[in-house]
Amino acid sequence: MRGPVQIISFSCFLFSVTFVQGQECFGEDITYENTQPVVNVSYADGETVNVNCMTGYIGFYTLQCKNGQWLTFIARRCSRKKCGHPGETPNGYFKLIEGRDYTFGAMVDYTCKTGYEMTSRINRRHCRIKGWDNSVPVCEEVRCPVIHTDGEVTASGNTKEGTYGDAIHFECVSSDKKLDGNSVIYCTENGVWSGPVPQCIVTCQLELTEPEVIKTIPWGKTVFKAGETVGIICSGKNRVFNKQETFTCTNNGKWDYKPTCEESRCEVPLNQHVYLPKYYFSGDLNLGAKRSCSCESGYRETAAEATCTRDGWTPKPLCTEIMCDPPTIPNAKIVGSQKSNYKIGSRIEYKCRPGFEPEEPVQITCDSQGQWTGTRQCSDGTCQEQELKNIEILFGYPSTALPYKPGHILVFRCTDDNMRFYGQRAIECLPDGRWNYPYPQCGGKVQCSQPTKNLQFVTLSDEKTEYSNFEILTYTCNKPYNEIPRGVLMCQNGKWNETFDCKSKICPPPPYLQNGDYSIDSTKDEVITAVSYTCQSYYVITKQQDVYKCVDGKWETPPKCLRPCEIDDIVEKYNLQLPTEKVYIRHAEKYTLNCRDGWNTGSELKPYVDVSCSNGNLQIDKSCN
Known part of the structure; x- marks a missing residue:
């Protein structure tokens, strides 16, 4: 109801009429949940209206406008429309994933049991106005392809219509052949067999007995197909095969040669001035062992390295007199x-x-x-003139005139002072017509980088990254290290001739530590009197001293930062496995490396090699064999 009753009067010449206007009701005052909006904005007193539910809901309301208020005649609350049970699928499951119960807007997903697959393209159903959409999905049993075999293999089991979990067993028709593959395969839940159909092939059996043979290549394999090759290493020092090292399985299931071991013919020579002090690949004298050849003083070897073969060392180590x-x-x-x-x-x-x-x-x-x-060439006593490039003769003694006779001296300089000088400044003509030194050369630019040591204690007159050769750099010492107020440095052949010379009445600046830094421990009148040194990451300090002091105007000797080692491809020369990532070892620390595939340390107690670091130099104990 919007307001009080209004009295409206009309006046005429003959009579007057007075009547009461009824109060209106408004559609916007109808606020039932899940209903559709009413059509009209306002309704007259006594007028009725039906209010419908939203799509997907069932129910309705009948209302009448009475004195500006809505009175309910009939009311059935709006509730979601029900779709009923979505329907079970044989050999499958469904799950409500959206909505409440099985009402409008609900959604269910279907999945098949293991060993079954869905034939329907859609596995989801929605509860709509007219009920569930789509049809109930169908799950059919998974089937594996038909098994086909040749006449050499027999298969038992459901080979034509294999279903999930079915097993097929295989056997060879001939007892002389062996299955190459699995003797049993299974039909998987994806509709494929767990493995291929095996074949029956000819094989050779390798029977190893001690002490005749100790190792096979490939390691541990004992059954081989026709055409496959096996390598065998004899056990015991100095034992080798009497004919060959590898054996092949033939088509009739026999080895092409029966292995037999015998004593090696390779002995370390101790006569004819020859000795073999070092081995590369093998610690014993089996076939393939390689050793470097050396001779006594005054003799030279015919070959730098010899290999142990069935016929002995090849090439045969010999020493000939030098x-x-x-x-x-x-x-x-x-x-x-x-x-x-x-x-x-x-x-x-x-x-x-x-x-x-x-x-x-x-x-x-x-x-x-x-x-x-002591050989000296016989010459006519004249030294030859040579081409000059970027260099000139400053003066000659006795002159620069040709020809140059023994005793003649030439002095050189670069045509550009910023070029680097290589060689001797002065050369002399020798009696045999040769110069005592080669002609010098000039090239490149001679530059100095900006000084870095104790730079915080000075102010440079000209701050640059590079300075030309013979350029003068003036610096001023900062307080309180300005007892000597200023100084100069000169760039000479790529190096500064001096370092900054600054000091206070108490102490000079702390000594510079390469690859490290210091922190201030104490000062006096703004002068640093004690510091602590630390090294950069992976660098190791030489002395574990907490504080370094300035005593009587002199600093205690600072420590050094010992360099780390990087494990690089040098380890591969020792048949060690190179790490996949960068590895750094601190000084005096160790790192364990494994042998490369096919190599070993020769010790079951220590199947690895230790490498250590000594101030940037990698130390390797031994090679893998």
């Missing part, structure tokens, strides 16, 4: 008679022919490497 061949010196003549060869330590003389230098006889000696030492 001797010098007769020297060949152009424009010279040997004094005395010549020999076909000369032993180590032999001395001979030769003289240059007339017109060639040196004029005096030259004595040469046969050294331990079979080379003549």
Whole structure:
């Protein structure tokens, strides 16, 4: 009801009428839950209206407008429409995943039992206005494909219509053949067999007995197919096969050769000046063992390495005496008679022919490497001029004029002061027509990087990342380290000629620690008097001293930071397994590495190799064999 009753009057010449206007009802005042909105905005007194439920709901309300208020004649509350039970599916399940009970808007999903698969494209049903949509899904039994075998294999079981869980058993028709594959396969829940149909093949059985053989390659395998090859290693030191190392299974199920072990013919030579001190791949003398060959002093080996074969060492280690061949010196003549060869330590003389230098006889000696030492070429006494590039002759003594005779000296410099000088500044022409040093060269740029040590204690006059050769850098010492107020550095051939020279009346700045840093422990009048040193990550400090002090104006000797080691591909040369990720070891620490596949340490008690670090140098105990 919107307001009080109004009295409306009309006046005429003859009469007057007075009547009461009824109160209205409004549709927006109807607020029943889950109902549709009414059509009209307002209703007259005494008018009735039917209110319907929303889609998916059942029920209704009949109302009458009475004096501005709605009176309920008939009321049936709106409730969700029911769809009834969604329906079971044989060999399957369903689950309510949305909504309450089986009413409008509810949703159920169907799944099949293990061993069954759904044939329907849709596995979901919804409760709609007219009931459940779609049809109940169907679950049918999973079936595996038909099994086909050749005449060599028999199969027992349901080979034509295998269902989930069915097993097929296989056997060979011939007792001379073996199954290559599983003797039993099962029909899985996905409708495929658990494995392929096996075949019956010819095999060879390898029977190993001690002490004849100890190991097979591949390791532990005893049954082989026709055409497969096995390698066998004889047990015991110095035992090898008498004919071959590998054996092949033939088509008739027999080995192409029966293995037999015998003593190895490889012995470490102890005569003829030969000895084999080091092995690479094997610690014993079995076939394939490799050892480096060495000879006594004064002899050289015919081969740097020998391999143990059935016929002994190949190539056979031999040592030949080191001797010098007769020297060949152009424009010279040997004094005395010549020999076909000369032993180590032999001395001979030769003289240059007339017109060639040196004029005096030259004595040469046969050294331990079979080379003549002390040789001097016979020349006409003139040193040759060479091409100059980026370099010039500063002056010559006695002059720069050609020809250059013995005793002539040339002094060089770079054409550009910012170039780096390589070689000797001055060279001299020798009596045999050779320069005592090669011509020098100039190239690249000589630059110095900005100083970094104790940079916080100074102010640079010119802050740059790089400085030219011979450039002067002026610096001012900061307080309180300005007892010496300023200084200069010079860039010389890529290095600064000095370091910052700053100090206070109490102490100079703390010593710089490479690959480390310090923290201040105490000060006096803003001067640092004690510090603690720490190293960068993975670096190890040499001294475990808490505090380093400045005593009588001098600092205690600081520690050092010892470098870590990185495990890199160098370990593969020792037949060790390289880690998949970067590994760093601190100084004096150890790390365990495994052998590569097919290699071992030769010890069952320690099947790994320890590597350790010594100030950046990786230490490896041994190789894997």
